[in-house]
Amino acid sequence: MADVLENKRAATRFRILAEIAERQPAVSQGEIADAVGVTSQAVSEYIRALVEDELVEKEGRSRYTVTKEGVDWLLQEATDVRRYADHVTDDILGSVQEEAAIATDDVSEGEAVTLSLRGGLLHATPGEEGPATGVATTDAEAGADVGVTGFEGIIDFDPGEVTVFQVPPVRSGGASATDPGALADACESADLVAATGVEAVVALRRADCDPATTFAAGEVAAEAAGRGLDAVVVATADIVGRVTDALRDGNIAYEVSELGP
Structure with missing residues (x-):
């Protein structure tokens, strides 16, 4: 577990350092006290300790800046907190959360x-x-949501895989x-066809094909491929980079081809 979650003092130290980073260099200890929920005297003591630990540098009366060491410490603690939050969300809550599915046959609650x-x-x-298994939390007939x-x-x-076809401007x-x-x-x-750009939409119309969407084509194709569907994206060459960026962000396999006359 992250150090800042182990005890109240570590958590308060983290929050005060973060408040200094946000407000620097002119730092009001009273405002930090209100934000964190401690006394101004406590804030003063924490800041004094942060200066001694070289996480904060005092530049004058009520003027402080977070040092490189302080930034590194904040980033490390924030990363640890994020990892712990992901663990709670994915590993702990993931086993108790409820999702909707389509029943392939009649299902009873608890089955x-x-x-x-x-x-x-x-x-x-x-x-x-x-x-992969689960437990039904509702009754449902075949074809209904459960x-x-x-x-x-x-x-x-x-x-799934994605093929991106470029259409000339x-x-x-x-x-x-x-x-x-x-x-x-x-x-x-293809299981799904998407388009982006006027030229791409017109090209699909000439091919007598209706795209599922003409907006956020890359994101939609990435979502579809992530669920096992093969997708075709037709994109005007000028904006094909937006599509491939979204596919790379989703770690989706894709290839880019041209549609010659």
């Missing part, structure tokens, strides 16, 4: 279910027959410079 991803959506099947908690195991699925031919037949074939085999 064990096997979890799977189908079409990018969580499904629950009565019985414990797969690598609450699930008590997750165990890992859902077995292969991440209008000054270089735009949608008319693309092969609608090739684009139609690519879209037919």
Whole structure:
């Protein structure tokens, strides 16, 4: 556990140093006292100790700055707190949180279910027959939404892939410079099609393909691939970088291709 969570004094020291960093160089001990919930005298004592430990440098009356060592200490403690918070969220609360799934058959509250991803959506099947299981928290008929908690195991699925097709900007031919037949074939085999840029939307219309979205195409494709779906993104060449940035941020495998006439 992070040091600042071990005892009240360490937590107060962390908060006061953070307040100094936010307010420096003109530091009002009274304002810090109000923010942290201690007396001004206590703030003065903490600051004196921080100066002695070379985490804070005093530059004059009521003027303080956080030293490099102080910044490093704040960053380290903040990182430890973040890791502990992630542990609580993912490892502790993750086992008791409730998610919604689609029931593949009639399910009763308290019944064990096997979890799977189908079409990018969580499904629950009565019985414990797969690598990922949970417990139904509601009654549900087949096809209805059902609450699930008590997750165990890992859902077995292969991440999807994304193909990004570039369409030239209008000054270089735009949608008319693309092969609608090739684009139609690519879209037919994809689980999801997204577009960004006017030229890209027009190219899809020429291929008789309706995109699922024309906004935040990279983010949508990354989310879909993360749920096991293969996606096609058609993007105007000028803005294709926005799409690939979102895919890299999501650690999604992708390839970029051009659509020749």
